[in-house]
Amino acid sequence: MKELFKIEDKELIIVQGDITKAEVDAIVNAANPQLAGGGGVDGAIHRAAGPKLKEAGMKWVKENGPLPTGEAVITPGFNLKAKYVIHTVGPIYRDGRHNEPELLKNAYKNSLKLASEHNLTTIAFPAISCGVYGYPKEEAAKISISVLKECLPKSTIKKCYFYLFSEDMYKLWVETAKNILK
Numbered sequence: 001m002k003e004l005f006k007i008e009d010k011e012l013i014i015v016q017g018d019i020t021k022a023e024v025d026a027i028v029n030a031a032n033p034q035l036a037g038g039g040g041v042d043g044a045i046h047r048a049a050g051p052k053l054k055e056a057g058m059k060w061v062k063e064n065g066p067l068p069t070g071e072a073v074i075t076p077g078f079n080l081k082a083k084y085v086i087h088t089v090g091p092i093y094r095d096g097r098h099n100e101p102e103l104l105k106n107a108y109k110n111s112l113k114l115a116s117e118h119n120l121t122t123i124a125f126p127a128i129s130c131g132v133y134g135y136p137k138e139e140a141a142k143i144s145i146s147v148l149k150e151c152l153p154k155s156t157i158k159k160c161y162f163y164l165f166s167e168d169m170y171k172l173w174v175e176t177a178k179n180i181l182k
């Protein structure tokens with residue numbers, strides 16, 4: 001299932017499916033600060049990319065320290081169809097009063113910024129922080145669509161894909177996009 005939306009001259013394509021299958025310049029990983037893999041989408045991306053992705057992440061952390069929440073870093077995609085993986089760390093949701101909205105916004109914004117710095121034209125996002133990190137899904141949907149509305153027009157990205165794993169999440173993202181992008 002997928003549904004297409006327009007943001008000025010850019011396309012936002014909301015898809016139900018596995019992000020590791022996306023044929024794009026870069027897929028975004030909902031990583032943790034150690035960049036060494038984990039569960040959820042991070043685990044799936046690491047399995048599909050092969051062990052070199054972990055080596056690249058660990059090398060970066062060794063040289064730069066753990067990746068702070070809301071920031072992003074780029075590595076090759078190795079065995080993935082995607083040329084690059086953009087790793088970002090979403091916030092762990094506590095009560096909404098610990099800067100979570102701003103940090104989630106930054107995760108999307110900084111991923112797009114990095115994509116633009118590499119002149120990428122296609123990118124795929126997962127629902128950052130919506131699994132183990134516990135972000136309330138409706139709120140996360142609103143933040144993610146709003147930040148794309150704000151930041152896609154000035155980025156190099158022409159087609160931005162949003163991959164949702166479950167049908168419920170897919171429907172929530174489509175409804176939210178209809179409301180915000182109407």
Ligand code: AR6
Nearest residue numbers: 018019030032038039040041042044129130131132133165
């Ligand atoms: N394709 C698309 N979406 C997926 C896939 C997939 N293959 N697999 C899971 N999702 P999560 P977080 C969805 O927990 O909340 C890791 O251990 C999933 O259903 O992967 O940011 C990291 O190492 C959910 O909606 O990421 C961190 O420690 C969404 O992706 C921590 O989890 C995000 O869920 C990050 O937690």
